[in-house]
Amino acid sequence: MPLFWETKYQKDQFRWDLGQPAPALVDFFAIATALRTGKVFVPGCGRGNDAIFLAQQGLMVTAVDFAPSAIAATATLAQAKNVVVELLETDIFTLPSSYQNQFQLLFEHTCFCAIAPEERPKYVNLATTILAPQGLLFGIFFTHGRTGGPPFGSTPEEIKALFASQFEILTFAPIKNSVPSRQGDEHWAIFRKRS
């Protein structure tokens, strides 16, 4: 599966890349000043638009992707923006145990929809494992209803049901300022790890 994504990057076929941090993320940090501290984990960081934005907010960022070209692009962007981030070129499901309970925040944006639906319980387990008690999973879920993928669709109900045993669902609401191609297909989430 890393080869699938790496090939996309090498052929410049990364239409999912916004070339900027997600508008919903930018708007959120305009008011979420209390979150501009601590450590944030960014799974499937791609070319780093969101990860570098989070570093610019003052967060200590660990950005993970198993596609070498994604990690290289994120490193280049970090250098251009003069921020330091920890970059891991690895599968999010094979992190060493030293990452357990290490993060106050996890930012989701088009990683969940990139993994096969049958792997979603592993994603919940990853989030539960790496977040500290009361840590927040926040970000954008791609809730489109089309068949096939990636990006694999999902309903708001499916996502809430999947996370509910490990997380309190604080917010799960349609996003109003999506980019035009994703209008009506995204939800903003804030989930708090139960303990």
Ligand SMILES: C[S@@+](CC[C@H](N)C(=O)[O-])C[C@H]1O[C@@H](n2cnc3c(N)ncnc32)[C@H](O)[C@@H]1O
């Ligand atoms: C649709 S792209 C989104 C990238 C980025 N989040 C963005 O919004 O531009 C999905 C990314 O997740 C990465 N990815 C998918 N499954 C992964 C896994 N199991 N471990 C690490 N990275 C993964 C892919 O390599 C790809 O860069």
